[in-house]
Amino acid sequence: MSKQYVIVIGRHFGSGGRQIGVQLSEKLGIPLYDKSILGRVAEEQGVSDERLRKMDEYLNGNRFQNIGLQVGKVIMGPAYLYETDPSMALDREKVFQWQSDLIRRLADEGPCIIVGRCADYVLREHPNLISVFITAPKDIREARIRELHPNHPKENYETHRQFIDKTDRLRGYYYEYHTGRRWDSIDHYDMVVDSSKLGIEGTADMLIDYIRRRTE
Numbered sequence: 001m002s003k004q005y006v007i008v009i010g011r012h013f014g015s016g017g018r019q020i021g022v023q024l025s026e027k028l029g030i031p032l033y034d035k036s037i038l039g040r041v042a043e044e045q046g047v048s049d050e051r052l053r054k055m056d057e058y059l060n061g062n063r064f065q066n067i068g069l070q071v072g073k074v075i076m077g078p079a080y081l082y083e084t085d086p087s088m089a090l091d092r093e094k095v096f097q098w099q100s101d102l103i104r105r106l107a108d109e110g111p112c113i114i115v116g117r118c119a120d121y122v123l124r125e126h127p128n129l130i131s132v133f134i135t136a137p138k139d140i141r142e143a144r145i146r147e148l149h150p151n152h153p154k155e156n157y158e159t160h161r162q163f164i165d166k167t168d169r170l171r172g173y174y175y176e177y178h179t180g181r182r183w184d185s186i187d188h189y190d191m192v193v194d195s196s197k198l199g200i201e202g203t204a205d206m207l208i209d210y211i212r213r214r215t216e
Contacts, residue, residue, distance in 0.1 A: 014141030
């Protein structure tokens, strides 16, 4: 492969998107970054990793509350997003900027895979961006989550299906808040793939063929 490319993966919860990323990483011999990005940001900024994870890939609350955050951001600026606890005074805008800066540096270092983190938006100007969204029918995803998270449902989730729906909804809120566009819209990705058709490894192999054709 001749080009310096970067692969970004969005995914519905339970679709196997991260596992497909791991397969791609192993088969292509390039690094994968996901939640590890947040740990690196915490280390670089001298901030508690736990504090950053409180503002990780989700926004708390429902769509109406998050619309309120959007309005507050316009009226009052980033200060509106400070944690209510003064000791936790980090704003979401600053954390997202730190994360975005690191994502761009990682993409400049060489070929890599980034799962989530709004990376398709952050790297939208990258000349060799390959963006993929992984999905699967909800019953398939539910069976996968039952296997991976046998202790759910916990007190906050009545069923595994609700666990999936809430996780997808919160990911969508986070993405929409920071990008102004829909997280699962096909308009933002080169490919939208149903992982249930070929399975995790088969989907990875299919994507490798596409990546090779794009980067030769």
